[in-house]
Amino acid sequence: MKLSVVGTGYVGLVTGVCLAEIGHHVTCIDIDEIKIEKMKNSIVPIYEPGLTELMTKNMEEDRLVFTANHEEGFKDADIIFIAVGTPENEDGSANLTFVEEVALSIAKTAKKDTIVVTKSTVPVGTNDRLQILINENKLNTIKVEVVSNPEFLREGSAIYDTFYGNRIVIGSNNEKAVQQLTELYKPLAIPIYSTDIRSAEMIKYASNAFLATKISFINEIANICERVGADVEKVAAGMGLDKRIGSAFLKAGIGYGGSCFPKDTKALIQIAGNVAYDFELLRGVVNVNKKQQRMVFEKLVENLGNLQRKKIAVLGLAFKPNTDDIREAPSIIITNELTKAGAYVCAYDPIATENAKKTLDSSIVYAEKLEDAIKDADAAVILTEWSEIKNMDLNIFKSMKYPLVIDGRNIFELSDIKKLQIEYHSIGRSTIN
Ligand code: NAD
Secondary structure: OEEEEEOOOHHHHHHHHHHHHOOOEEEEEOOOHHHHHHHHOOOOOOOOOOHHHHHHHHHHOOOEEEEOOHHHHHOOOOEEEEOOOOOEOOOOOEOOHHHHHHHHHHHHHOOOOEEEEEOOOOOOOHHHHHHHHHHHHOOOOOOEEEEEOOOOOOOOOHHHHHHHOOOEEEEOOOHHHHHHHHHHHHHHOOOEEEEOHHHHHHHHHHHHHHHHHHHHHHHHHHHHHHHHOOOHHHHHHHHHOOOOOOOOOOOOOOOOOOOOHHHHHHHHHHHHHHOOOOOHHHHHHHHHHHHHHOHHHHHHHHHHOOOOOOEEEEEOOOOOOOOOOOOOOHHHHHHHHHHHOOOEEEEEOOOOHHHHHHHOOOOOEEOOOHHHHHOOOOEEEEOOOOHHHHOOOHHHHHHOOOOEEEEOOOOOOHHHHHOOOOEEEOOOOOOEO
């Protein structure tokens, strides 16, 4: 099939490349001409393991091209995927400007019958509105069918998730469109769950809200564990053995971040609010997360007192390992608090430094090596569970001025830490000193 994918971010580019890999002819479109130029030269503008190799392979095999021109990109498309961003508005609702711009552009430039597949996460009812928007603005006598196909990939394992995901959700009342999409995805051998448009849209928000709830829940348990002398890692392991609960997303830490959970939880609260429903539980989840993200900073102040001119080593900036994405990462809040308190922040991240420089306070210094960030520090805080940090030689902590480590991700075994002479605080476990 001839496919177009609009938006070449974490979702769009991975989707385009993977669809090319299973044999389709894909045109990836983005308004960012610099990005398009890079990709034409086989440079992947984001960090996603395995993506460069797969993108280059499919370009060389003539199944993948890039353009900044919508009209040219839509010319032959049997199916057009929308994978542009839906960031958060100030009131927490989803900003649909980019999605609507693409829908209008399709209406004005598409010249053959096409299916428009919305991969972007959009509030319930959006696809129905996009259908009307396209029908009302169509310049050619073509049939355009809008289908919801929410995306569930995770940054850092996006290619694996696209090939081996748990389910593909297709929301449509048009049997022919569902058939065509089923055919398109056939080589992936992933179960397809076909439903109506609004339920499909809700599946995405409900899934992310549920995962965020699990995280906030275990973080609350962790905070109680600290006070009653239990160990949250053992509690989570024991809970996870119950198949009704499952062990995934029961990792205590400094809360969720990233480009999806924070905005999607808030958007779902808004979706509920728009129909006069107070999603009380989810408001709690969001508030707990806000509190949890500050936890490392608070533990630092508790143990170090005044942070003026203290060197704090910040280990990990990305919102999770294996990505360069720092959108809504806890590191943003924590480094802001640190710089406000007059600390000298020396940060290390194996991949996300360039993105961090664009977002974080300009006073932050970036170390080239983990050891350099830690050396002579008054304290070290761990914000991302990169395997490089998890597997580091713990003796490096001895090069600190005072070996105080606040581990926001519980990455070290307490038994290993006990062998060293350092003061170690983590989340929901006993303190070692
Ligand atoms: P992103 O910000 O990484 O990429 C969006 C891209 O769209 C950018 O390159 C931007 O230049 C481009 N764009 C904007 N307007 C355009 C237009 N009119 N024409 C062409 N290109 C345009 O976004 P993302 O993280 O890939 O997320 C995309 C959507 O997928 C969002 O709705 C998000 O909630 C959802 N989603 C994201 C993830 C994730 O892990 N990132 C997972 C599942 C779902």
